[in-house]
Amino acid sequence: MKTLVILGPLPDKEGKNLGGVADFNYNLAQRIGKYFNVLVITNTALYEKIDGVKVISVGDKKYPSFFSWVKMYSTLKKIKPDYTISSLHYSFAVVPMRNVRKIHFVHGFTGKADYGFLKRFVWNMLNRLIQHNNFIQLANSYFTKTINEKILMNPVDGVVPLGINDIFRCSHPSKQRNIDLLFVGRILRTKGIFEIARSVKYLPKGTNVAFVGDGADLEQLKIFCAENNLNAKFLGIRKGQELLRVYQSARVFISLNAAEPFGITYIEALLSGCKIVCPQTGGQVENLIKYPDSVCFIQNTSVKGIASAITTALSESESYKPNLENAKKYYSYDRVTKDIVDKLEEKSFND
Known part of the structure; x- marks a missing residue:
């Protein structure tokens, strides 16, 4: 050999x-x-x-x-x-x-x-x-x-x-999804974290958002969320089963880097049963376009436009029951x- x-x-x-x-x-x-x-x-x-x-x-x-x-x-x-x-x-x-x-x-x-x-x-x-x-x-x-x-x-x-890691490709019992909006990744401006936070005030009252990860802009984001009284949680770095449980607790996943080379977190979210909100450009598009019922592509990149896409995804998440067996095999x-x-x-x- x-x-x-x-x-x-x-x-x-x-x-x-x-x-x-x-x-x-x-x-x-x-x-x-x-x-x-x-x-x-x-x-x-x-x-x-x-x-x-x-x-x-x-x-x-x-x-x-x-x-x-x-x-x-x-x-x-x-x-x-x-x-x-x-x-x-x-x-x-x-x-x-x-x-x-x-x-x-x-x-x-x-x-x-x-x-x-x-x-x-x-x-x-x-x-x-x-x-x-x-x-x-x-x-x-x-x-x-x-x-x-x-x-x-x-x-x-x-x-x-x-x-992606095998744990995301296995069948797991469904969990109560008590996180409305989830971001996973490096906490950087280029990921659109501040636009995500700003969009929350245009969402239905009581909508919560959770950020998973670490990065150079984490402290500034915490300050911004506190100053604007946002219902935001910062969960730090999660790996393995812990990360899977977070995904499975979320209704909608969002990340806004319009120049994402591949977008592994989108695939993790997809296979965890989240509805997805994302830009219309980036490496994630060629993957997510195969699963149109799972994704809301942002049509208007203003904060209100982002909020509109999230609102649609939250509404659709109530009846969202994807069949992802082929995706689990492919990734x-x-x-x-x-x-x-x-x-x-x-x-x-x-x-």
Whole structure:
């Protein structure tokens, strides 16, 4: 059996470490072993194994440094893998490798709203190195692929939509939904958190909102909600079964980043039985458009327009009984790993 090395972050104890990218690497390590002998190289000093897959930690920092890239490269040379799958800055360590099939998984894109000049410069340099060193690039959505190709001039070879953790794909007893409006994710302005809060005053009296997550704008959001006497709860970071229970207690899920690369929280909410309110742009659209009864796309991006979409979703949630069995099958990491293997075989055949 050929050897594949996954390089990237893994979830930390608080679940803060780079969110969906870390979950992607963890779930991939669990499932792709049916096709390869798998190892993981990471900067997350928390794991020795993932379900029998050996984890090699080269540091304990959130982001790799030049020295950790050197250690990763040195480790790769000793392993002599047949394949690598790397994400984010970890791909710097893979660039010098020869006689290896290299996949760079593209989880997003850089923009001035979210990234400073230095980070955009580093990403641009990485993209150029990847293009000139025989990487296969796979994106998490067609939206991500389009932004990379048409705006960042970074060609992408294919698309592999992400899966979600298995707990969201299992059948669970229905719960009383006592959270009217739920947001899950990083507490940042770019997610539209203040627009969500402002919209509450235009909703039916007594409507409550809950925010799950942490981020740079959390304290400001708490102050805003307190000053405006909003019925808001801040539940902190939730993971696993705790997070599932929160989703299953919510009637409507909302997130407002119009440039979301994939939108994993939308899929978690979908499979947890929430009605969804979201923008008409972003990577989530190509997934949610398959389930029109589950989503209210925002037609008017003013605060009143957002409130109108939420009001519609709240009303429809009373009789909402979705059939999501096909979605639960599709958003599995068994499908993700098969898609990746198929892309590898397709690329090898074409070459």
